[in-house]
Each structure stands twice: as structure tokens, then as C-alpha cells.
Amino acid sequence: MTDALAQALRLLADHGDARPWLAKARDEGSLMAAALLDAVAGEDERNAYDAPRAFEVFIRAGGNPPLYTAVSAALARLYEQLGVRCLLDIGVGDGMALLPALGQTRRAPNTVDVIEPSGLLDALRPRLPAGKAWQLTLQAFLAQLAPERRWDLAQATFALQSIAPGERLAALKRLRRHVTRLAIVEFDVPAFKSADERFASLARRYELAARGYDDEAALVAGGFLAPMLLGQLRATTPSNYEQPIAAWQDELVRAGYRVAATTHVHDYSWAPAWLIVAKA
Numbered sequence: 001m002t003d004a005l006a007q008a009l010r011l012l013a014d015h016g017d018a019r020p021w022l023a024k025a026r027d028e029g030s031l032m033a034a035a036l037l038d039a040v041a042g043e044d045e046r047n048a049y050d051a052p053r054a055f056e057v058f059i060r061a062g063g064n065p066p067l068y069t070a071v072s073a074a075l076a077r078l079y080e081q082l083g084v085r086c087l088l089d090i091g092v093g094d095g096m097a098l099l100p101a102l103g104q105t106r107r108a109p110n111t112v113d114v115i116e117p118s119g120l121l122d123a124l125r126p127r128l129p130a131g132k133a134w135q136l137t138l139q140a141f142l143a144q145l146a147p148e149r150r151w152d153l154a155q156a157t158f159a160l161q162s163i164a165p166g167e168r169l170a171a172l173k174r175l176r177r178h179v180t181r182l183a184i185v186e187f188d189v190p191a192f193k194s195a196d197e198r199f200a201s202l203a204r205r206y207e208l209a210a211r212g213y214d215d216e217a218a219l220v221a222g223g224f225l226a227p228m229l230l231g232q233l234r235a236t237t238p239s240n241y242e243q244p245i246a247a248w249q250d251e252l253v254r255a256g257y258r259v260a261a262t263t264h265v266h267d268y269s270w271a272p273a274w275l276i277v278a279k280a
């Protein structure tokens, strides 16, 4: 089933007609193929974060609860170790990683500012402690930021992968002037030797992700995973510019940071999640 899906992904990436392969994969039982067929039929330009319900279900079920438990615990420990007073969360989503971290740390920051471009911020606003929320991308936020604004720690959990690499490097360089440390949590996805290997891996991992949702699989696959996968294949927004953890470390170094620690956080079906803490 994922062989046919992988063939379809290759065609989608090349803007070819993937429908026969998608139909084959769907008939073999692929949830992602069914969702992609719908998306292609509707020439769907949905943003993965514009259907907040699908993303909210996605991160609250499947393999995500233990992942987020581990991420929040790692962040909570970090606030204690570093004595963080001013915290900035970049691409905070609806606070799934941030709020439990703040709830369990023994040294909560005095102010918590957040940036989130999508409507996910609406759900978070009423639950935020002292601080400010900007509905902006990181790039737009940095463009309007006063030169003297500073945070002890900026954190970004699974958010920097949403930004195209060129823009991301520029933003990370700019951010460096405003933070003492940057902590990122990202997946250590494999490096691929060939395009075929990449399409096979994407087919396998997206299908596995969709399978964890029982009755809500169609919502998650159609409303979140399919737009994300299409963006990733076609390098359009929304996308997932994921990379191996070694590449994240290199990117931080290229942006002028010094990597202080890289710690394994959780083995997730998609790929293992790691925390990188870097000094600005």
C-alpha cells in the first residue's frame, strides 16, 4: 500500500497526475491516499494550521501525548537549570508544549511572550500567564522588534521546521541579538540517499501518523496531514522543512550560535525528537 502511495508522492512532487496511484493506494487501504485524493480533487490550498480542529486533534491523540509529556518535562527542567525570567515561545501553536512546562517547573519565568501566526493563538490567549501574544510569523515579528528587546530564552518546539531554510537562517541570525539562549525541539529525520528513499519514507511515516486516530483519522489526515504533505512535496506553504538533528546543529552554528547541549527527548513514530540548547 505504501509503495503505491510513494509512487503517487513522486508524481505530486513533479506536479504530475497522481490520481491513479492514489486511487490504487486508497483501494489498498491507505488513509493518506484517500485524504490526498480529496485534496487534489478540490485543488485544496488549505493551510495545515487554518483548520485548527484537525491540528488540535492531531497533537492530542495518536503518539503525541507521550511526546508532548516528554517535551514539556524537558522544557520545565531547562527553565529551572537556566533560571529563565523572560521566555519567548516561537510558533507556540495552542500551547501544547508550553503550558504543561510552565505548570510543572519549579522556577516559572516572570514573563512569557509568544508568537504564533495562525488562529491557534485564539485558544491560547485566555490561558497565557503574564506576557504578550503576537499573531505574527517569526520573520514579521523580528522586522518590527525594538533593538533593545531581550529574552533569557527563546524556545521553538516543532515550529522552525515550518520556515523555509533561507528565511529561517536569516531569522535565526536576527533573533540572536535578542536572546541569551535558544532551545529548539525537532525531529531527527533520516538523511536520504535518493529521492525514491525519501518518497518511500514519507509515505510510510505519514501513513503511520494517520493510523493512530481511529474515528478521527479522516479529519486529521484531510485537515492536517494532507495539506502538510502537499506543502512538503511541492515546497509551498504550509510545509515541513525537516532535517536531521546534525543539520539543525550546523544551521544554528551558521547563524552564529554555540550549541551547548543536544539531548534525546522521546522516540516518536515519525522520528526521534531531540532538544538542542544553543548560546546566542
Ligand SMILES: C[S@@+](CC[C@H](N)C(=O)[O-])C[C@H]1O[C@@H](n2cnc3c(N)ncnc32)[C@H](O)[C@@H]1O
Binding pocket: 049, 059, 090, 091, 092, 093, 094, 095, 096, 097, 115, 116, 117, 118, 120, 136, 137, 138, 139, 156, 157, 158, 159, 160, 162, 163
Ligand atoms: C507543529 S506546530 C508546533 C506548535 C507548538 N510549538 C507545539 O509544539 O505544539 C508548528 C507551529 O509553527 C507555526 N508557524 C508556522 N510558520 C511560522 C513562522 N514563520 N513563524 C513562527 N511560527 C510559525 C505554526 O502556525 C504552528 O503553530
